[in-house]
Amino acid sequence: MEEKTCVKVVLIGVGGYGKFYLREMEKRTQDPSVILEGVCDVMPDVEKQNPFLLEHGIPVYREIEQFYEEHDADLAVISTPIPLHFEQVVKCLKHGSDVLIEKPLCSSVEEALEMAQIEKETGHFVAVGYQMNYSPVTRELKNRILNGEFGNPVVLKTIHGFKRGKAYYHRNNWAGKRTLHGHLVNDSPVNNSNAHQFQNMLFLLGDQMDHSATVTEVKAELYRTDPEVENFDTAALCVRTASGVPVWYYTTHNCLHEELGPVSEFHFEKAVIRLNPERIDHEHGNYQICWKDGRIEEAGAMPESGESFKLDEAITCAKKNQNGEKQHPVCTIQAALSHLETVRRLSELEICDIDRVMVEEEHINGVIYYHVKNIEKVFSDCFDQEKYPSQVMSGWK
Numbered sequence: 001m002e003e004k005t006c007v008k009v010v011l012i013g014v015g016g017y018g019k020f021y022l023r024e025m026e027k028r029t030q031d032p033s034v035i036l037e038g039v040c041d042v043m044p045d046v047e048k049q050n051p052f053l054l055e056h057g058i059p060v061y062r063e064i065e066q067f068y069e070e071h072d073a074d075l076a077v078i079s080t081p082i083p084l085h086f087e088q089v090v091k092c093l094k095h096g097s098d099v100l101i102e103k104p105l106c107s108s109v110e111e112a113l114e115m116a117q118i119e120k121e122t123g124h125f126v127a128v129g130y131q132m133n134y135s136p137v138t139r140e141l142k143n144r145i146l147n148g149e150f151g152n153p154v155v156l157k158t159i160h161g162f163k164r165g166k167a168y169y170h171r172n173n174w175a176g177k178r179t180l181h182g183h184l185v186n187d188s189p190v191n192n193s194n195a196h197q198f199q200n201m202l203f204l205l206g207d208q209m210d211h212s213a214t215v216t217e218v219k220a221e222l223y224r225t226d227p228e229v230e231n232f233d234t235a236a237l238c239v240r241t242a243s244g245v246p247v248w249y250y251t252t253h254n255c256l257h258e259e260l261g262p263v264s265e266f267h268f269e270k271a272v273i274r275l276n277p278e279r280i281d282h283e284h285g286n287y288q289i290c291w292k293d294g295r296i297e298e299a300g301a302m303p304e305s306g307e308s309f310k311l312d313e314a315i316t317c318a319k320k321n322q323n324g325e326k327q328h329p330v331c332t333i334q335a336a337l338s339h340l341e342t343v344r345r346l347s348e349l350e351i352c353d354i355d356r357v358m359v360e361e362e363h364i365n366g367v368i369y370y371h372v373k374n375i376e377k378v379f380s381d382c383f384d385q386e387k388y389p390s391q392v393m394s395g396w397k
């Protein structure tokens, strides 16, 4: 068989986060081994927004089916609204493409399991776009965890928030929604904007490189700060893995500064892995391994910004697949299942409206933001004591 050397890519959804993939493909225009075969988006002015498409004669379609009538693709990269994920992934698999789907994988565990079945039947992979999982720094840490270097895990915890105001919620018709036209969305900081750090903890505890730990118990305090948001916008959760390890996550859209944390401590029998919040180059923090015997080891920069790794890996695996050498990117359907299960269980819990006396309204560049007074201190105390907000401060719950 003649070896195929070129991967044809279709990008589906390029108006929001998908712009990142467009930029990445633009960078690769000189690379003959990757071809942007087409773009698919319902926006009427995709070409106007992205003159590079016209310059390079890249066709734009409104419907996925229209694209596949005229082309084929080895890899489909999907960055569309959450409720569309399942149907679009299945469509692309059935048209013979491997798929890189933006996180979250889909809207429910049931959809994910059906997708896994179709993945098996078609022989094409589904990779999920949790970028931290793809980073060499994460993989190195995970290898060392799997090799038992740090001993058994004891407790993992992280604080991470992004300030999000009305403009974030008004950018589309699904932000902050629990359902849309009868479809599950469950959009929240846990499922979407601040999902990465939580996913990363579950991923680090997986028993194989491409698995995450199974979640067996989910407890949480969920809060709504912006009364117009349907779902929660602030959360403190503790999930327990099948081997009984507690994983705490504190997240919000209602912090004072643009970003809160990330601050992490991953406690193992022999060491604590800390994500040092000191920004070494104003962008990335650094992992430190603090051994129980007093040694401190630097273990690399926080991998969140290494977003291009996921696209590179999906392209490499798609190329290998074409040549009959089965390879799957590291963030598999299994690796995303526990996150989905957590989101499902959170959707069954009560959401408390935060008392307005605890909220400051801010106007920045014409956009309204809500800051929960003292949330930084509340989360920090919760993190230190492994507790929920109502256990460390009155007025919560």
Ligand SMILES: NC(=O)c1ccc[n+]([C@@H]2O[C@H](COP(=O)([O-])OP(=O)(O)OC[C@H]3O[C@@H](n4cnc5c(N)ncnc54)[C@H](O)[C@@H]3O)[C@@H](O)[C@H]2O)c1
Residues within 6 Å of the ligand: 012, 013, 014, 015, 016, 017, 018, 040, 041, 042, 043, 062, 064, 079, 080, 081, 082, 084, 102, 103, 104, 129, 130, 131, 171, 172, 192, 193
């Ligand atoms: N990995 C990350 O860091 C990261 C960051 C942000 C968003 N995301 C994920 O990316 C996905 C998209 O989020 P977003 O914020 O860009 O959403 P968005 O709603 O702002 O943009 C979605 C894009 O999909 C297009 N679209 C809608 N319906 C379509 C259809 N039927 N066919 C083709 N295109 C269609 C829209 O026109 C738009 O261009 C979500 O799953 C989100 O969680 C990932």
